[in-house]
Structures are given as structure tokens and as C-alpha cells.
Amino acid sequence: MTSCFHARYSMLGGWQLSVSGQHRVVRFRGKEFTSTALARLTRRRVARQLVIHLLVVLWGWGPISARAVSDPDNWSRFRGPNGTGQAGDIAFPTTWSESDYLWKVALPGIGHSSPVCWENRVWVTSGDPDTGTVTLTSLVADSGRQRWRKSFISHAASMHASNSYASTTPALDASHVYFTWASAGEIHLAALTHAGVEVWRIVLGQFVGPHGFAASPVVIDGVVCVQCDQQENGFLAGVDAQRGELRWRMERPAGKASYATPCAISTEIEGRPVKAVVVQSMTAGMQAIEVQSGAVVWELPDVFPQRCVSSPLLAGKVLIGVSGGGGRGRTLVGVTLVGGADQPPRQSLSLSKNLPYVPTPIVRDELLFLWQDRGTVACIDLKDGSLIWNERVSGNYFGSPILAGGKLYCMSKSGKVVVLAADREFGMLGENELGDSSSATPAVHGRRMYLRAASFLACLPAQKKMDD
Numbered sequence: 001m002t003s004c005f006h007a008r009y010s011m012l013g014g015w016q017l018s019v020s021g022q023h024r025v026v027r028f029r030g031k032e033f034t035s036t037a038l039a040r041l042t043r044r045r046v047a048r049q050l051v052i053h054l055l056v057v058l059w060g061w062g063p064i065s066a067r068a069v070s071d072p073d074n075w076s077r078f079r080g081p082n083g084t085g086q087a088g089d090i091a092f093p094t095t096w097s098e099s100d101y102l103w104k105v106a107l108p109g110i111g112h113s114s115p116v117c118w119e120n121r122v123w124v125t126s127g128d129p130d131t132g133t134v135t136l137t138s139l140v141a142d143s144g145r146q147r148w149r150k151s152f153i154s155h156a157a158s159m160h161a162s163n164s165y166a167s168t169t170p171a172l173d174a175s176h177v178y179f180t181w182a183s184a185g186e187i188h189l190a191a192l193t194h195a196g197v198e199v200w201r202i203v204l205g206q207f208v209g210p211h212g213f214a215a216s217p218v219v220i221d222g223v224v225c226v227q228c229d230q231q232e233n234g235f236l237a238g239v240d241a242q243r244g245e246l247r248w249r250m251e252r253p254a255g256k257a258s259y260a261t262p263c264a265i266s267t268e269i270e271g272r273p274v275k276a277v278v279v280q281s282m283t284a285g286m287q288a289i290e291v292q293s294g295a296v297v298w299e300l301p302d303v304f305p306q307r308c309v310s311s312p313l314l315a316g317k318v319l320i321g322v323s324g325g326g327g328r329g330r331t332l333v334g335v336t337l338v339g340g341a342d343q344p345p346r347q348s349l350s351l352s353k354n355l356p357y358v359p360t361p362i363v364r365d366e367l368l369f370l371w372q373d374r375g376t377v378a379c380i381d382l383k384d385g386s387l388i389w390n391e392r393v394s395g396n397y398f399g400s401p402i403l404a405g406g407k408l409y410c411m412s413k414s415g416k417v418v419v420l421a422a423d424r425e426f427g428m429l430g431e432n433e434l435g436d437s438s439s440a441t442p443a444v445h446g447r448r449m450y451l452r453a454a455s456f457l458a459c460l461p462a463q464k465k466m467d468d
Contacts, residue, residue, distance in 0.1 A: 073445070074117060074118045074119070074172065074445065075115075075116055075117040075118075075443045075444060075445040076116055076117075076118060076171060076172040076173065076219070077116060077169065077171045077172070077216070077217075077218050077219070077261070078114055078116075078169035078171075078216045078218075078261045078311070078441065079114070079261075079311070079360060079400055079402065079441055080402070080443065080444065082263050082264055082314060083218075083261060083262075083263045083311055083312075083313065083314075083360070084263075084313065084314065084315075084362070084363075085360070085362045085400060085401060085402040085403055085441070086362075086402075086403055087402055087403060087404035087405075087444035087449075088404070088405075088444075089405055089406075090404050090405055090444065090447055090462050091404075091405035091462060091463045092404055092405060092407070092409070092444075092449050092460060092462050092463060093430075093460070093463060094407065094419045094429040094430035095419075095429075095430040095431075095432060096432055096460060098435075100460065100461075101458045101459060101460055102142070102144070102448065102459040102460065102461045103143060103144030103458070103459050104144070104456055104457070104458040104459070105139060105144045105146075105456060105457050105458075106455060106456050107124065107126040107135075107137060107455055107456055107457060108126050108128070108135050108137070108149070108151075109126040109127045109128040109129060109133075109135060109166070109455075110126060110127065110129055110164055110166070110454040110455050111124070111125055111126040111127050111164050111166030111167065111440075111452075111454065112164045112166065112167040112214075112398070112439035112440055112454070113125045113126075113166050113167055113168055113169045113170070113216075113440065113452070114169045114399075114440045114441040114442075114443055114452055115169075115440075115443040115450040115452050115457060116169060116170050116171065116172050116177075116443060117141060117172075117443055117445035117446070117450065118172045118174070118194065118445075119141075120140060120141045120142060120446070121138060121139070121140065121141055121147065121194060122138070122139045122140075122141045122443075122445075122450060122457070123136060123137065123138050123139075123170050123172070123177050124136075124137055124139075124170075124452060124457055125137070125166040125168070125169075125170060125179060125181075126166045126455075127154075127164055127166035129164070131154070131155075132154035132155050132183070133151050133152065133153055133154050134151070134152045134154050134166055134181045135149060135150065135151045135152070135166075136149070136150050136151075136152070136170065136177070136179055136192070137149045138177075138194075138196060139457070141445065141446055141448065141459075142446070142448070144457075144459060147196070148195070148196035150192065150196060150198070152181060152183075152188070152190070153183070154181060154182070154183035155183050164439075164454075166181075167214040167439075168180045168181065168214055168215060168216045168217070169216040169261070170216075170217070171216070171217045171218050171219045171224065172219070173219050173241060175193065175194070175241075175242070176191040176192060176193060176194070176199060176241065177191070177192050177193075177194065178190070178191050178217050178219065178224050178241070179217065180204075180215055180216065180217050180226060182207040185206055185207055185208075186203050186205070186206060186207060187203065187204045187205050187206070187207045187215070187226075187228060188201060188202070188203055188204070189201070189202050189204055189217060189224065189226060189239060189244075190202075191224075191241070191244060199244070200243065200244025201244065202239060202244050202246065204226055204228070204235070204237050204239075204246075205228065205233060205235050205237070205249075206233045207228070207230065208230050208231050208232050208233055214259045215227060215228045215259070215261075216261045218261060218262050218263070218264070218277070219241055220264045220275050220277055220291045221264075221275040221291050221292065222240070222241050222242070223238045223239065223240065223241060223247055223291045223292065224238070224239045224240075224241050225237070225238050225239075225262055225277045225291060226239070227252075227258070227260065227261075227262050227279045227281075228252070229252050229255070229256075229257055229258035229281040229282075229283065229284070229308075230254075230257045231254060231255070231256075231257065232254045233254075234251070234252030234253070234254060234255075234283075235249055235250060235251055235252055236249070236250045236252060236277075236279055236289065236294075237249045237250075238277075238289075238291055238292075238294055247292070247293075247294065248293060248294030249294070250289065250294055252281065252283065252284060253283040253284055254283070255281070255282055255283035256282050256283070256306070256307040257307065258280065258281035258282065258307060258308040258309070259308070259309045260279070260280050260281070260308045260309065260310065260311045260312060260321075261311040262277045262278055262279045262311070262312065263277075263278050263311065263312050263313065263314050263319075264276065264277055264278070264291075264314075265278055265288060265314060265319070265337065267288060267297055267298075267337070267339075267340045268339065268340030269290060269295070269297060269340055270340075270342075271340075274290050274291075274292070274297070274340075275290070275291050275292075276288040276289055276290050276291060276297050277289050277291050278312050278314070278319060279312070280304060280308045280312050280321045280323075281304065281307075281308050282304050282305070282306055282307050282308060282323060284299070284301065285299060285300045285301040285302055285303045285304060286299070286300045286303055286304070286312065286319065286321055286333070286335065287299040287300070297340065298340075298344035298345065299344075300333075300335060300344065300345070300347070303321070303331075303333045303347070304321065304323035304331060304333070305323060305330065305331055306323040306324050306325045306330050306331065307323060307324065307325055308321065308322070308323045309324070309357055309358045310322045310329070310356055310357065310358060310359060310360040310361070310400070311360045311400075313360060313361050313362070313363065315363040315368070315382065317336055317337045317338075318334050318335065318336050318337070318348065318349070318382070319334070319335050319336075319337065319345065320332065320333070320334045320349070320361055320363075320368070321333050322355055322356060322357070322360075322361065324355060324356075324357040325357070326357075327357055327373050327374060328355070328357050328372075328373065328374075329355025329356045329357045329370075329372070329373075330352065330355065331350075331351075331352060331355070332349070332350070332351040332352070332355050332361075332370075333347060333349065333350060334347070334348050334349025334350070334382075334385075335347050335348060335349075336348040349382070349385050350385070351380070351385055353387075354370055354372065354376065354378035354380075354387065354390050355370055355372065356370050356371055356372045356373055356397075357372075357373050358373055358397070358398045358400075359371045359372070359373065359397050359398070359399065359400040359401065359410070360400040362400070362401050362402070362403055362408065363382060364403055364406070364422040366381060366382045366383055367379055367380070367381070367382065367388070367422065367423075367424065368380040368381075368382045369401065369408060369422060371397060371400070371401045371408070371410050372397070373396060373397055373398070374396055374397075375392055375393050375394060375395050375396055375397065375412070376390060376391065376392050376393070377390070377391055377392075377393055377408075377420060377426075378390040379423075379424065379426070388424055389424075389425070389426045391426045393418050393420070393428065394412070394416065394418070394431065395412030395413065395414055395416050395418065396412060396413045396414075397410060397411075397412055397413060398413055398439035399411040399412075399413075399438060399439055399440050399441045399442075400441045401441075402441065402442050402443075402444065403422055404444055404449065406421070406422055406423070407419055407420065407421060407422060407429060408420040408421075408422050409442050409449070410441075410442075411434065411438040411440060411441070411442065411451065412438070413437055413438065413439060414437060415433060415434035415435060415436050415437050415438050415453055415454075416431055416432065416433055416434065417430075417431070417432040417433075417434060417442075417451060418430070418431055418432075419431070419432070434451060434453045434458070435453065436453035436454050436455050436456060437453065437454045438451075438452065438453045438454060439454070440452035440453075447461065447462040448460065448461055448462065449461075449462070
């Protein structure tokens, strides 16, 4: 019988079973065993123990006893949990040198995507600038040792000078890693197990645009959502995360491309609680789409007069979106969520100055921080939109800031990590050279910060606790 659920079992002797749809992966002391690998190990004593545990779990406990996996501590998409950039109270250094890295690993080709993390594993993509081939690399988080590497043949294509063949950040759940790429005018979405086995692959549609592809997936309630707003043939798609089947597809109006990565909200339709994906673009405005059916929950058209490149941000009950052009943000809209389909959100904030174009905003308590492309950072009172401070820092920026231990970390295009105090008073805390350019956003997981430069990935450990 096929189990269409998503669960993890902890078993005696250190075994752990992850079940997701038809795919089961057993982990033992950091190693993974697929059903194929188990078949080759049946004559070994360790496999006999494993099979006994599998029988107990699958036929003794059954799905009713399964504990659903929901781990917000994993950095499972662009900019971490729901794209907020929030890394908690972990304290990292404000200044460091090359010798302070736990490890540093060269990547094949270059890329602008950001790393993602699950348990003791890190994934990152890179692209060959000559052939367009995209490579997905999996590393051991605490050592940088390569677990596996898979390359996906693509084709060279014209793109903006600031783009790359690996500008999309993968997404994760407990079973799979999902990533997107464009090849020969088609947009591909693939799912691999954490062990690197390809489970499914689907062509989502045609890619049209002179600037190149950069649409990162997100996983919401068992559905992989991909937003592709472009000059023509744009779409928003929902794909079953376990089977790779297209659940729904919404055609998007033609217009300027949007490179925003969606976020998720909890809402209601006719009193029924649902999960919705929030997308934004110049042509369609801000919309909430129910992830299981593709039904429109609410929409606010005509709120963005220009292209959306930064991503929507959920801060409490306020959704924040920015549009702009020419390297500058022009319009910031904040809407307050008040209900479901019967009560669309109301606009509660509108700004037109000191705005980013590419970097996504970030919030700490009632403070909204706007890290602008050309090296100016503004602090805004989220309650009334008033400016608290606006200060210049060095560099130009495509990467977005994250918040860790009360400090903002953001990487400049030239490869400088700037650290600011996330406070009502401006405070420059540190500037650190990576040694290569960067258009990525840091990832934080397991008391480690992962800094992606164009050609390598570095791991910076957190400061030691007082009782360490």
C-alpha cells in the first residue's frame, strides 16, 4: 500500500527512517540507505537489523503513529524560514580573518544562488559560464566534505551581465532537494533525495527574457511553487512535491519579468484554514494563491508600478513588497492581513524613498531595515513608516541582509561582508573581505554561517558560548 504522508521515525539503535510518499530513506549514524542499497546489503548483519526495524515501523506502527516532520530550524529556502532572513539569537563574529573559517570549499563554475541547509547537510548550485551546465553540490555541514555532486546539461544563452546560470536557490523538505534551471528555452524543475538520487523531473514551461533565468522554488504544504513572470508566457505553478505531478498552473499577464521568491501565509477560504503562496509582480500586483488548488484567495492589483525583484516579506501580520527599476526601489507597499478570502488585506504602509531594488527588506521587532543596492541602509519605524536613520556603507549589493544575534550581515557585489547593529542607532560593527565577488545571501544553520562567493562556499562558526 502506498503511503502518501511525510514522516520520520526514530528507532532503537540509532536508526532513523524518513518516509515521504513512495520514497523511504533510512539513516544510521550519518549514513543513508535507499531501498536499492538495502537490497544489496541483505546478507550483512547490519542489514538484517535494519530490516527488522523497518518491519516494526512500517507494519507495526503504521502511518497513524507517524510524527509529521516540521522543522523550522532548517534553512530550507532562499533566505531561510519563509524568506524572513531570521537566524535567531546566535552570535557570530563581527570581524574575522581567513583562519577563522571552519572550512572553505571551491565550487565548479560560478553562481549567485544562496546555500540551503537541512540537519548536517548543505546544498548549493553553480554554473559553467561557457556551457551553461548547472551543478548541484551537497556537502557535509560541519566539515565541508563533498557528499555528492550532480550536473545537469544546459545550453549557453544570452543574459544580463549581472546574472549567472546558477542564480536560483534550491528548496528543501525532509525528503528532497528541489531546484530549477533553464535550458534551450525551457524551465526545468527537479527533485532529488538528500542522498542525491533523482526522483522526478518536469518541464514547467517556456522561458522568455533577455536577462536570463532566476526563479527560485519554495515548498509549501507538500507543494513546490515556482513563479515565473516574464515578457510572455508567464506562469505560477504548483507541483506535487512527492510525485512531480503538476497540481495547477496559473497563467500570468505579460510584462516586465519579476524575480521575487514567494513566501507563505496561513489564511482562510469560507472558514476553512489553508496555506497560501504570496507572489508579487508589476503586472499582477500582490496575490495570495491557495497552494493545494491554485485558487485566488485575494489580490491587490496595481500596487507595484514597476518591476519586482526583491521578495515579499511577512513580518507578523504585515506583508511588505517593493518594486523599482534602474538599480533603485521606487515603491514599498505594506499590507496588513485581516482575514481570508472574505477580508482582503488593507494597505497600511507606503514608502517612496530610501528603498532597495534587489535586496529584500528585513525586520527586527518594530524596525524595518532597507539595505539599498547602492550601499545605503535605512532604518524605518514599521508602525508609522517614519525614517529613524539612513546611512551609507561601502559597496553595491545584490545579496539580501540576514539577522543573527541582533546584527545584520550582508555581502556586497565586490565580496565584502558588512555587519551592522540592528538597532535604532546606526552602528557599523565590521567589514570583512571574502576574496571573491558575491551576489548571494548568507545562510545560518547549526551555529554556522555559510557565505557563498561566486566560486566558493565558506563556513564561519558562531562565537563560543560562555559555558563552552
